[in-house]
Amino acid sequence: MDLTIFIVKSIIILAVFGISLLIATYSTYVERKVAAFMQDRIGPDRAGPWGLLQPIADAGKMFFKEDFIPAQASKWLFILGPALAMLTALMSSAVIPFGDTIRFDNYEIPVQGIEINIGVLYIFGVVSLGVYGVMVGGWASNNKFSLLGAIRAASQNISYEVALGLSIIAILMMSGSLSVRAIVEQQAEAGFLGWNVFTQPLGFIIFLTCSFAECNRTPFDLPECETELVGGYHTEYSSMKLGFYLFAEYINMFVSSAFISSLYFGGYHYPFMEQISNALTNSLGSVTGHNVATAIGTVVFFGKIFFFIFFFMWVRWTVPRFRYDQLMNLGWKILIPLSVLNIIVSASGLLFNGMKYASWLIVIVATVLAVMSNSRAPKGQVSPQRS
Amino acid sequence: MQLTNRSKQVSNKEMTLAEKMYLPAITKGLGITLKHFFLKKATKPYPDVKTYLGPVFRGHHVLKRDEQGRERCTACGLCAVACPAEAISMVAAERTKGQETLYREEKYAAVYEINMLRCIFCGLCEEACPKQAIYLRHDRFVPVFSDRDEVIYGKDKLVEKSDDRYVRTNPNVQVTPTEPSLSRSVS
Numbered sequence: 001m002d003l004t005i006f007i008v009k010s011i012i013i014l015a016v017f018g019i020s021l022l023i024a025t026y027s028t029y030v031e032r033k034v035a036a037f038m039q040d041r042i043g044p045d046r047a048g049p050w051g052l053l054q055p056i057a058d059a060g061k062m063f064f065k066e067d068f069i070p071a072q073a074s075k076w077l078f079i080l081g082p083a084l085a086m087l088t089a090l091m092s093s094a095v096i097p098f099g100d101t102i103r104f105d106n107y108e109i110p111v112q113g114i115e116i117n118i119g120v121l122y123i124f125g126v127v128s129l130g131v132y133g134v135m136v137g138g139w140a141s142n143n144k145f146s147l148l149g150a151i152r153a154a155s156q157n158i159s160y161e162v163a164l165g166l167s168i169i170a171i172l173m174m175s176g177s178l179s180v181r182a183i184v185e186q187q188a189e190a191g192f193l194g195w196n197v198f199t200q201p202l203g204f205i206i207f208l209t210c211s212f213a214e215c216n217r218t219p220f221d222l223p224e225c226e227t228e229l230v231g232g233y234h235t236e237y238s239s240m241k242l243g244f245y246l247f248a249e250y251i252n253m254f255v256s257s258a259f260i261s262s263l264y265f266g267g268y269h270y271p272f273m274e275q276i277s278n279a280l281t282n283s284l285g286s287v288t289g290h291n292v293a294t295a296i297g298t299v300v301f302f303g304k305i306f307f308f309i310f311f312f313m314w315v316r317w318t319v320p321r322f323r324y325d326q327l328m329n330l331g332w333k334i335l336i337p338l339s340v341l342n343i344i345v346s347a348s349g350l351l352f353n354g355m356k357y358a359s360w361l362i363v364i365v366a367t368v369l370a371v372m373s374n375s376r377a378p379k380g381q382v383s384p385q386r387s
Numbered sequence: 388m389q390l391t392n393r394s395k396q397v398s399n400k401e402m403t404l405a406e407k408m409y410l411p412a413i414t415k416g417l418g419i420t421l422k423h424f425f426l427k428k429a430t431k432p433y434p435d436v437k438t439y440l441g442p443v444f445r446g447h448h449v450l451k452r453d454e455q456g457r458e459r460c461t462a463c464g465l466c467a468v469a470c471p472a473e474a475i476s477m478v479a480a481e482r483t484k485g486q487e488t489l490y491r492e493e494k495y496a497a498v499y500e501i502n503m504l505r506c507i508f509c510g511l512c513e514e515a516c517p518k519q520a521i522y523l524r525h526d527r528f529v530p531v532f533s534d535r536d537e538v539i540y541g542k543d544k545l546v547e548k549s550d551d552r553y554v555r556t557n558p559n560v561q562v563t564p565t566e567p568s569l570s571r572s573v574s
Contacts, residue, residue, distance in 0.1 A: 038420045040429045205410070318416040370405035377403045
């Protein structure tokens with residue numbers, strides 16, 4: 001590989017690394033602010049203007065806490081746990097296409113860590129490795145609550161990974177490729193109404209739900225539910241090891257937001273991208289114009305990511321945590337059959353006349369059934385419960 | 388017992404399909420939380436913004452002076468008798484010639500001490516005083532102390548400063564008069 005390409009690639013990789021750390025840092029602040037606003041509070045506002053230095057204060061606190069390792073814990077695994085969680089969280093952002101291409105001299109370099117033709121598989125693999133961090137940490141703590149939390153995390157991830165994988169098969173059938181960039185480009189070609197969220201509404205809902213579960217976010221944060229399991233898998237952790245676990249969660253949130261945006265919301269594509277890009281290349285020349293267009297696309301992509309990060313928090317402060325049996329019922333009895341049905345319907349749509357919008361059929365039928373069942377339900381017969 | 392009229396009867400009836408899908412309910416919930424996101428916040432950033440406690444709040448004690456700046460207290464001891472916490476103690480002294488501009492009555496309090504650890508801020512001293520000499524101001528708290536030596540407040544802290552007179556019915560005071568400058572008399 002050429003040296004210049006190597007240098008540009010390294011810069012892009014370092015930038016992605018730095019940005020994901022920065023976003024994860026400020027997600028903690030935003031999470032607290034969003035939580036406060038939704039509960040009619042003000043939230044942290046003492047450190048710096050509007051509390052903007054709060055994450056730094058938090059990190060400082062984490063570093064100065066006692067780094068405690070329980071006497072009966074398996075020491076090396078105890079240290080390995082958070083390191084593994086952090087490592088896998090950071091690895092997964094490598095294949096996300098953050099923008100189109102950067103052009104200079106006669107090179108054309110995609111704004112992406114690495115472009116591989118099995119990007120989706122890569123992300124799935126790395127994300128499922130992520131649960132090992134939780135498992136190892138919870139198990140090595142030698143604590144019943146931690147172990148329970150770790151087991152919950154493992155079974156939850158296994159259950160929801162199935163539905164997660166099945167829900168995007170319909171997309172893979174349409175794009176014919178496992179590369180995330182190819183999926184984004186296919187949506188960009190199809191235009192705004194060709195975004196996969198419009199062709200695959202059901203798949204999107206299933207994927208979104210499952211990614212909440214994969215990130216261990218509320219309503220699926222059973223591995224760390226403090227009401228039942230003290231702190232879940234990180235009960236025994238303190239200092240920056242705990243910080244790593246929390247940090248890994250926020251990086252995971254960022255990566256899944258990026259993944260959702262690129263799979264279902266057209267990635268760096270936005271309406272009238274072609275026209276704007278053409279106008280820019282005409283007025284600024286094919287090099288500068290192209291790079292400016294790429295930058296706009298990247299900004300749009302980050303806008304989508306921020307929206308989804310906000311959505312994660314929004315749902316967290318809206319929906320209460322599921323019970324464990326409800327979680328398993330939802331995963332195995334509802335999401336998996338629905339995603340199989342989704343595959344069949346969209347596949348037959350594609351097979352018969354290339355209809356991409358076949359999956360709307362399920363949505364329409366479900367809506368009609370729901371409305372019918374609602375109107376047929378007995379009204380005003382609420383018998384009071386005696387306690 | 389009904390506390391509010393917002394209570395809802397719960398029931399164990401079979402859920403309809405629309406309810407089993409959760410999505411309509413979740414969307415409704417998201418709407419509610421988003422509405423609260425933009426609502427006015429209930430919290431006040433306390434040390435910066437202080438709530439108006441009302442004209443009858445009982446805070447820091449003050450020994451009043453009269454219109455000519457003379458101390459009103461005559462050391463009768465009725466406040467000490469009325470005090471349920473026995474926080475007040477005083478030593479009386481007789482006014483000598485030439486002190487007429489300092490003390491209103493012929494007898495005055497040479498020492499007047501309130502133990503702020505004992506005081507319960509009931510305001511009975513204020514009611515007992517026949518000379519309208521002691522008041523609990525509505526605009527100032529007794530500050531936190533970190534040392535037992537600071538606990539007993541003598542005349543240096545209690546007697547009203549001539550340039551910082553306390554008026555409870557100051558018409559200018561309507562908002563957050565915990566700021567001392569707002570409660571000064573107009574004169």
